[in-house]
Amino acid sequence: MELTVTPAKPVIDSISEDTVYDKSEAAEPLKVTATVSDAGTLSYQWYFTESQDGTPKKIEGETSETLYLDQGQTGYYQVKVTNNDANGNSDTAVSVKSDLIKIEFGDYVARIGNKAYATLNEAVENANSGDTVYLIKDAELQQNITINKNLVLEGKGNTLKRTEASKNSAMITLSGAKVKIHQMTLDGGAVWTGNVNDILNRGTSNSGIAANGAIVRIMGGELELLDGTSLQNNVNQKEYAEAGGAVCVEDGSTLKLNGGKIVNNHTSKYGGAVIAFHSASVVLINGQVAGNSAGTSGAAFCMDHNSTITMKVSEGETEGAVIENNRTPGSGGAIWLANGKAELQGGTIRNNYAVSDGSAVFMSGSGTVNLxxxxxxxxxSAIRVANGTLNLTGPIRMNDMISLARGKMMNIKTSSYGTETSKIPVWIEGYTSAGAKFANADTKEQAQAATEVLYISNGTLPVYSVGTEVFYGNPTNIQITKNLPEEHTIMTGKELILTVEAEISPAEAGNLVYTWYQAQDKEGNGAVVIAENQGAQGNILKLGDCSEGECYFYCEISVDNGKADPVRTNVTKVIVEKFVPAKKAIEKFTAIK
Structure with a gap:
């Protein structure tokens, strides 16, 4: 008797879905995975029909789990999965066919998953929060885009370019959304012509589009520019509210540069690359900001109101973002800062030019720069401190000039200077031959270290420190010409008179102040002030009617204007006895004999 075994029916576990492609795209291959519950062997056969109602025809030679598609071929595909028995007997085979898979090619710009759209705007409107929207080919922007959901815009190396139809506002506006852009170029349509500026490395005339908006306007939310992203060639004629050559960051919003570029943009007034205001935030981690220009201030960044800008490097990185080759006829070549903060803790600021002042940073308001x-x-003239607070937090890596407005100080909070730092010039507005203090340090060591790298560029006077203060001018020196004796003996009831003499140079540097101390031991421990005198008799200490015992005294000599470190005399031991001991006189006589 012959036994016939029927193989198990195959189960299709997964298969490619319907997909729409632009005709310029290369389609992804179709893939199927199937399983069977017995020991049978699976085989595959792919079929094709041009219409949904047509009969699929076998595609000769396509007998694997994967089918590579012909470019531009719209139609329907199907796969038959067959399970033969363990002995390979085809007459007992069991098969299952997939549903039809629609592959469509057409004229599309964007895609979400397997669905394509004629415009990027249409794709954004149909996206769900968290989706990735793909720009699948170069496209022209005919209608400005508003994004109010969290998205990733994936450009795949393609460009979205502004047209005359989209020139009257920002190309893309974020409204309470977090958006990341990767491998996409957003081009504002400017065409740079004319003589090439040696800072910008481009022409300064525009024969292309002059817009009335930035490339991206962030009205609540966050924009992150990732690798391969470029915001470029935009001319913004707006003067403030929607200013910024490439990005306008408003009202607590955030811009992150994490591998992208902002290049070759211009604004008629403020922020050739970016303007930020009303407590907005800019974070530069990696990437480039270059070739941007502003008509008034902030060739690269205009940080207004309480907005903050941070330059830092991610863990494991050393280079960070670069702000370079930006130019303005006004102030702030790289950064113009009002009342917010600039945390400059990584990256590079180089070769920027502000004709007025502050080619790296111009401090206009009450803001703080932590360098x-x-x-x-x-x-x-790298950093211009017109107002606000400049803190050197270190390690300092610069040789460019720091320019201090009249009466302005800087704060030194480090003694660490990188190998790139040799000397840092400081330009003092109101420089005087009498010298003046221009910096405060947290420690004496930091102040001393600063004197080794800082020098005054608009004068010849040296830089020196006194305690934690840093001055320019001729340093004041105090020299003790008559010190206190190591030991002094008097009889009880007599007046104690101690005298010290000192000189100050230069003689007109100030008045000497003598502060007398009584201590508990010869090392000067436990000292308390017992007298402070200035003038001709200040160098003399008089104490009347001394009691029997031992006392310790010393004098600290300083200058009334604080321009020299105090100096201290010997600690003298004063012995007060009831009478001059005869025993000592006899011992002395015996020794001579």
Whole structure:
């Protein structure tokens, strides 16, 4: 008797879905996975029909789990999965066919998953929060885009370019959304012509589009520019509310540069690359900001109101973002800062030019600049402290000039200077031959270290420190010409008179102040002030009617204007006895004999 075994029916576990492609795209291959519950062997056969109602025809030779598609071929595909028995007997085979898979090619710009759209705007409107929207080919922007959901815009190396139809506002506006852009170029349509500027490395005339908006306007939310992303060639004629050559960051919003570029943009007034206001935030981690220009101030960044800008490097990185080759006829070549904060803790600021002042940073308002490890080099008059607070937090990596407005100080909070730092010039407005203090340090060591790298560029006077204060001018020196004796003996009831003499140079540097102390031991421990005198008799200490015992005294000599470190005399031991001991006189006589 012959036994016939029927193989198990195959189960299709997964298969490619319907997909729409632009005709310029290469389609992804179709894939199927199937399983069977017995020991049978699976085989595959792919079929094709041009219409949904047509009969699929066998595609000769396509007998694997994967089918590579012909470019531009619209139609329907099907796969038959067959399970033969363990002995390979085809007459007992069991098969199952998939549903039809629609592959469509057409004229599309964007895609979400397997669905394509004629415009990027249409794709954004149909996206769900968290989706990735793909720009699948170069496209022209005919209608400005508003994004109010969290998205990733994936450009795949393609460009979205502004047209005359989209020139009257920002190309893309974020409204309470977090958006990341990767491998996409957003081009504002400017065409740079004319003589090439040696800072910008481009022409300064525009024969292309002049817009009335930035490339991206962030009205609540966050924009992150990732690798391969470029915001470029935009001319923004708006003067403030929607200013910024490439990005306008408003009302607590955030811009992150994490591998992208902002290049070759211009604004008629403020922020050739970016304007930020009303407590907005800009974070530069990696990437480039270059070739941007502003008509008034902030060739690269205009940080208005309480907005903050941070330059830092991600863990394991060393280079960070670069702000370079930006130019303005006004102030702030790289950064113009009002009342917010600039945390410069990584990256590079180089070769920026502000014709007025502050080619790296111009401090206009009450803001704070914390200059750390950002490399500042080849900027004319790099940091201008017109107002606000400049803190050197270190390690300092710069040789460019620091310019201090009249009466302004800087704060030194480090003694660490990188190998790139040799000397840092400081330009003092109101420089005087009498010298003056221009910096405060947290420690004496930091102040001393500063004197080794800082020098005054608009004068010849040296830089020196007194305690935690840093001055320019001729340093004041105090020299003790008559010190206190190591030991002094008097009889009880007599007046104690101690005298010290000192000189100050230069003689007109100030008045000497003598502060007398009584201590508990010869080392000067436990000292308390017993007299402070200034003038001709200040160098003399008189104490009447001394009691029997031992006392310790010393004098500290300083200058009334604080321009020299105090100096201290010997600690003298004063012995008060009831009478001059005869025993000592006899011993002395015996020794001579």
């Amino acid at each position: 750390g490890s950002t490399y500042v080099v080849s900027n004319r």
